[in-house]
Amino acid sequence: MSGALLRAEALRVAFADRARKRPFRSAPRVEVLHGGDFAIHAGEAVGIVGESGSGKTTLGRALVRLLEPAGGRVVFDGTDITHAPEPTLRGLRARMQMVFQNPLASLNPRRTIAASVAAPLVARGERAVRAPVLAALERAGLSAVLAGRYPHQLSGGQRQRVGIARAIVTRPDFILADEIVSGLDVATQAQILDLLRTLRREMGLALAFITHDLSVVRVLCERVVVMRQGAIVEEGGCAAVFAAPRHPYTRRLLAAIPLPEVDDAWLDAAEPDADAA
Amino acid sequence: MSGARLLEIGHLSVALGGGAAVLRDVSLGVAAGEVHGLVGMSGAGKSMIGRAVLGILPPSARVIAGSIRLDGRELVGMTERARRAAGSTLALIPQDPLSALNPVHRIAAQMTDVMRLRARLSRAAALARAEALLAEVHIRDPAAVLRRYPHELSGGMRQRVLIATAFACAPRLIVADEPTTALDVTVQKQILRLIREMQHRHGTAILFITHDLGVVAKICATVTVLQHGAIVEQAPVADIVARPRHPYTRALFAATPRYDRPEALRPLAGELLA
Amino acid sequence: MLRNWRVLLGGGLLLALAIAAVFAPVLAPYDPLDQDLAAQLVPPDWQFFNAAAHALGTDSLGRDVLSRLIWGSRVALTVALVAGALTALAGTALGLAAGFFGGWLDALISRLVDVWSSFPPVLLSIILVALIGTGLWSVVVAIVVIDWTRFCRVVRAETLKQRGMDYVDAAVVAGLAPRAILWREVVPNVLPLVLVLLTLEMGIAVVVEAILSFVGLSISSDAPSWGGMIAEGRTIVHEAPWVLVGAMAVLLATVLGFNLLGDGLKAELDPVLR
Numbered sequence: 001m002s003g004a005l006l007r008a009e010a011l012r013v014a015f016a017d018r019a020r021k022r023p024f025r026s027a028p029r030v031e032v033l034h035g036g037d038f039a040i041h042a043g044e045a046v047g048i049v050g051e052s053g054s055g056k057t058t059l060g061r062a063l064v065r066l067l068e069p070a071g072g073r074v075v076f077d078g079t080d081i082t083h084a085p086e087p088t089l090r091g092l093r094a095r096m097q098m099v100f101q102n103p104l105a106s107l108n109p110r111r112t113i114a115a116s117v118a119a120p121l122v123a124r125g126e127r128a129v130r131a132p133v134l135a136a137l138e139r140a141g142l143s144a145v146l147a148g149r150y151p152h153q154l155s156g157g158q159r160q161r162v163g164i165a166r167a168i169v170t171r172p173d174f175i176l177a178d179e180i181v182s183g184l185d186v187a188t189q190a191q192i193l194d195l196l197r198t199l200r201r202e203m204g205l206a207l208a209f210i211t212h213d214l215s216v217v218r219v220l221c222e223r224v225v226v227m228r229q230g231a232i233v234e235e236g237g238c239a240a241v242f243a244a245p246r247h248p249y250t251r252r253l254l255a256a257i258p259l260p261e262v263d264d265a266w267l268d269a270a271e272p273d274a275d276a277a
Numbered sequence: 278m279s280g281a282r283l284l285e286i287g288h289l290s291v292a293l294g295g296g297a298a299v300l301r302d303v304s305l306g307v308a309a310g311e312v313h314g315l316v317g318m319s320g321a322g323k324s325m326i327g328r329a330v331l332g333i334l335p336p337s338a339r340v341i342a343g344s345i346r347l348d349g350r351e352l353v354g355m356t357e358r359a360r361r362a363a364g365s366t367l368a369l370i371p372q373d374p375l376s377a378l379n380p381v382h383r384i385a386a387q388m389t390d391v392m393r394l395r396a397r398l399s400r401a402a403a404l405a406r407a408e409a410l411l412a413e414v415h416i417r418d419p420a421a422v423l424r425r426y427p428h429e430l431s432g433g434m435r436q437r438v439l440i441a442t443a444f445a446c447a448p449r450l451i452v453a454d455e456p457t458t459a460l461d462v463t464v465q466k467q468i469l470r471l472i473r474e475m476q477h478r479h480g481t482a483i484l485f486i487t488h489d490l491g492v493v494a495k496i497c498a499t500v501t502v503l504q505h506g507a508i509v510e511q512a513p514v515a516d517i518v519a520r521p522r523h524p525y526t527r528a529l530f531a532a533t534p535r536y537d538r539p540e541a542l543r544p545l546a547g548e549l550l551a
Numbered sequence: 552m553l554r555n556w557r558v559l560l561g562g563g564l565l566l567a568l569a570i571a572a573v574f575a576p577v578l579a580p581y582d583p584l585d586q587d588l589a590a591q592l593v594p595p596d597w598q599f600f601n602a603a604a605h606a607l608g609t610d611s612l613g614r615d616v617l618s619r620l621i622w623g624s625r626v627a628l629t630v631a632l633v634a635g636a637l638t639a640l641a642g643t644a645l646g647l648a649a650g651f652f653g654g655w656l657d658a659l660i661s662r663l664v665d666v667w668s669s670f671p672p673v674l675l676s677i678i679l680v681a682l683i684g685t686g687l688w689s690v691v692v693a694i695v696v697i698d699w700t701r702f703c704r705v706v707r708a709e710t711l712k713q714r715g716m717d718y719v720d721a722a723v724v725a726g727l728a729p730r731a732i733l734w735r736e737v738v739p740n741v742l743p744l745v746l747v748l749l750t751l752e753m754g755i756a757v758v759v760e761a762i763l764s765f766v767g768l769s770i771s772s773d774a775p776s777w778g779g780m781i782a783e784g785r786t787i788v789h790e791a792p793w794v795l796v797g798a799m800a801v802l803l804a805t806v807l808g809f810n811l812l813g814d815g816l817k818a819e820l821d822p823v824l825r
Binding site: 051052156185186187188189190191193194212213214215216217218219238242252253254255256257258259260261262263266267268 | 318319432461462463464465466469470473488489490491492493494495496514515518519528529530531532533534535536537539542543544545
C-alpha cells in the first residue's frame with residue numbers, strides 16, 4: 001500500500017473521561033480506537049461500516065485531523081500529518097474535505113448557502129468566489145437561486161447537497177463522508193448516492209464513506225472496512241467480502257440486513273438476544 | 278373485504294389548520310392478529326394515520342371526513358373521556374425509545390402507571406405484572422431493570438421496555454411507529470423478532486409504520502403504500518414485493534440499495550417526487 | 552422587526568427617554584436646580600403646556616419635579632449606555648476568549664468569574680465608590696467592574712456550545728484559521744445573545760445608579776438624578792408623595808422599556824424562529 005493517497009497506521013485515539021475526573025488531576029483517558037490501519041488510493045471509494053460505538057466516526061475524524069491521534073501515524077500524500085500544527089494542516093485542507101451527517105447542524109444558521117459553500121475558498125485567501133461557488137452548487141444539483149437562501153429554508157436533501165457542494169468547491173482529492181445519507185428517506189438517499197457516483201466519475205475523487213448500512217457501501221464503494229468496538233475486524237474488496245465474509249461479526253451484520261424479499265425463515269434465524277442483560 | 282375486520286378506516290381525510298390536506302380519502306382494514314404495514318417517504322402521511330387511530334393528531338390537524346372503526350366502534354369524534362374508557366384496546370410502540378421514556382422516573386414507575394390507570398391494578402399487582410412482562414421480552418434480570426432510569430439502558434433495552442409496556446394492558450391493536458429506525462441493524466433484527474413473537478402470542482394486530490421496504494417484507498402480512506397522503510397501492514406483502522403494480526411502488530423498490538444487487542439502484546425520477 | 556409589539560413598545564419608551572435627555576434644556580419648564588422657597592411642596596396641577604405651572608409639583612426646596620425628572624434622564628441614559636456598553640465589551644471579550652481558546656485561559660477566566668461572583672455586589676460597589684470617590688463616572692466603573700461576569704458567564708457557555716457545533720468542525724475542515732472561525736462562525740451566533748443581555752444590563756445599570764444615588768454615592772444630591780429624587784421623596788412621602796411616585800414611575804418605565812426591547816430582539820434576531 002505504498003502509493004496510497006491517505007494512509008493510517010496503528011492509529012489510536014483516546015478521549016478524556018470528564019465524568020471520572022478527580023480534583024487536581026487530569027481526567028483519565030479512555031481509548032476508543034485501538035490501532036487502526038487504513039489506506040485509500042486516489043480515486044478509490046472505501047466504505048467504513050460499523051454500528052454505534054464501533055469507532056467509525058472517530059477513525060474518520062482522525063483521518064482528516066479533526067482529532068489528534070494518541071498514537072500511530074496519518075500520512076496524506078507523503079506528508080505526515082499525525083501531529084501537524086494547524087497552519088500546516090490548513091495548507092492541505094483544500095485537498096481533503098468532509099461532508100457531515102447532519103447538514104442542518106453543519107451549516108451555520110446565520111450564513112447564506114453561498115457563504116457556507118465559499119468558506120474553503122475564503123480560507124485559501126481567494127477573492128473571486130462567486131463563479132466557483134455557483135459551479136459547485138450546480139455540480140451538486142442545486143439551482144443558483146438557492147445561493148442567497150439560509151439553511152433552514154431548504155429541504156433535507158437540498159441541505160445535504162449544499163454540504164457536498166462545499167466539499168467539492170476546492171476540487172479536493174479526498175472527501176470524508178460521515179453518515180451523510182442516514183437521515184434521508186430512500187428516495188432522497190438514492191439521489192444523493194447517484195450524485196456521489198457521478199461526482200466520483202467526473203472528478204476522480206477518493207471517498208471514505210462512513211455508514212452503518214452495508215447495502216449503501218455495496219452500491220457505492222469498491223472496498224469495505226468493517227469496524228467493531230474501536231477495532232477493524234475485516235477489510236477487503238466489496239465483491240469478496242459480501243460474497244464470503246470471513247469474520248463472524250461481518251456475517252452477523254450481513255444476516256441482519258432485511259432484504260426486501262418475503263422470507264419467513266429470516267426472522268427465525270435471529271441470533272440469541274445478546275443485549276438482554 | 279368484509280366488515281369483520283378489527284380496524285376499519287373508511288375514506289379518511291385529515292387537513293391541517295391552513296386547509297392543506299395531509300391525508301386524502303384513505304381506506305384500509307386490519308384483521309385481528311394481522312400485521313399491516315404503512316409505507317411511504319417522510320411526509321407521505323403514514324404517521325398521521327397512526328396518530329388519527331390513536332387520537333393524538335397534532336393540535337393543528339383535524340379529521341374532515343371519513344371514519345375509523347375499531348371493533349365496530351367509531352373513533353372519529355369520540356370524546357377524550359370515552360377514548361380513555363376504551364383506551365386499553367390500543368397501544369403505541371414509538372420511534373425514539375429515549376424520548377418516549379421520562380428521564381426522571383424509574384422504569385418501574387413508567388410501566389406500572391399505565392397499568393394502574395388503565396387496568397386498575399394495585400401497586401403490587403402492577404409491579405408483578407411489569408416484572409413478568411420484562412421477562413417475556415427476554416430481559417434477563419427484570420427486577421434490576423425496573424429499578425433503573427432510562428438513560429442507564431441501551432437503545433435496544435429501552436425498546437424492549439416500551440414493547441413490554443405496549444402489551445401491558447392486553448391491547449387488540451398496536452400502532453408501531455418506526456419502532457426500529459433508531460436502532461443498530463443487529464438490534465433491529467432482535468426487536469423485529471420480539472415484536473413478531475409477542476404479536477403471535479397475544480394475537481394482537483399491529484399497524485406497522487416504516488419507510489424500510491426490507492422491514493416491511495420481513496414482518497408485515499399486508500401493505501399499504503402512501504404518497505402525499507393518498508394510497509397508491511394496497512396488497513398482500515408477497516404481491517407487493519414480487520409484483521409491485523404502481524409505478525411509485527416500483528420506484529421505491531428501485532431506490533432501495535441492496536447489497537445483493539448493487540447495480541440495480543435507480544434514483545426516483547423527478548415526476549414521482551413532485 | 553417593527554411588527555413585534557415588544558420591540559415597538561420597548562423602543563418607544565426608550566425613544567421618549569432619549570428625546571427627554573437630548574432636549575432637556577428645551578423641554579424642561581424650569582431650571583432643575585432653581586429653588587423657590589415660596590413654592591415648596593406644591594402639588595401637581597397637571598398643566599403640562601403651561602410653563603408657569605408646576606405640572607408634577609415641587610419638592611421640599613421648591614424645585615420643579617418635572618424638570619428634575621427630565622434632566623435626570625440624562626444621568627440615567629449616560630449610565631445605561633456607557634456602563635452597559637463597557638460591561639458588554641469586557642464580559643464578551645473575556646467570555647469569547649475563555650470559551651473559544653479553552654485551556655489555561657479558560658481555567659483562569661472561569662476561576663476569576665467564580666471568585667468575583669462570590670462578593671455581594673451592592674457591598675462591592677459601595678466599597679469601590681468609597682475608594683475611588685463619588686460621582687457619575689465612579690458609578691460607571693463600579694457597574695463595569697461588578698457586572699462583567701454576567702456577560703462573561705453567558706457568552707462563555709454559548710461559545711462552548713457553538714464550538715461543539717458541526718459547522719465549526721466544517722470550518723476547520725474548510726481550512727479557516729482559528730481567528731476567522733471565531734469571527735465567521737462563532738461571533739455571529741453569539742452576538743444576538745449579547746445584544747439581549749445588553750438591553751437587560753442597561754436596565755440594571757439605571758437601577759444601580761438609582762441605588763447608589765439613594766445611598767448618596769452617585770452624583771451630588773443637588774444635581775437631578777432619579778435615585779436622588781427617590782431618596783429625597785422617601786423622607787417626604789407623607790407630605791409630597793408625587794416626588795417619590797414620579798421618580799419611581801420613570802425608573803420603572805425605563806427598565807420596562809429595556810426589558811421589552813431585549814425580549815423582542817431575542818425573538819426577532821433568530822433566523823430560524825423568524
